[in-house]
Amino acid sequence: GENVEQHPSTLSVQEGDSAVIKCTYSDSASNYFPWYKQELGKGPQLIIDIRSNVGEKKDQRIAVTLNKTAKHFSLHITETQPEDSAVYFCAASIMGNQFYFGTGTSLTVIP
């Protein structure tokens, strides 16, 4: 099956700085890559996703890039704010069937 690796496991940044989280996947058939944010005591919530026919997608302060050749994708958060502090998960899926998750990145934004 698919194997998704996520780095780093923890990340601390100063408010206003950028944060980057990276994931790699193993199955070249994976074609859908969502990112989730999980706040304490809650379920993961979708923040952005990208499909394999697109190299980059942006939504305000959040962007995701995908390199299909290298089989890696990254989440970029610019102008970080304290409310961005949470655990972030990447995932890979083939056609929206089974989803395989990374092990999560705990992001702390220091005011």
Next chain:
Amino acid sequence: NAGVTQTPKFQVLKTGQSMTLQCAQDMNHNSMYWYRQDPGMGLRLIYYSASEGTTDKGEVPNGYNVSRLNKREFSLRLESAAPSQTSVYFCASSESGGLNSPLHFGNGTRLTVT
């Protein structure tokens, strides 16, 4: 619009006891999933139901059973709980597999088995 609702929120079981975790979604989604979340392990798929009337095993199905009661409801049963099943369990739904539609998660059930 409640999305995905899970009950109970917390549960403590003794080894060998049984229980059923309930999940319901009101988004008319076809596919439903059960995941467990353990520290450092991310989210691992236990079982999923691609559509009403079908269920399939995921990565870690041992010790669990599921029932897709109808389109809205998908329950997870532990017949004889073990300490290794201490975890946070998340139910999720998606519009349909094959459409690259994202998962929508509930807020989880925190289960402790002593």
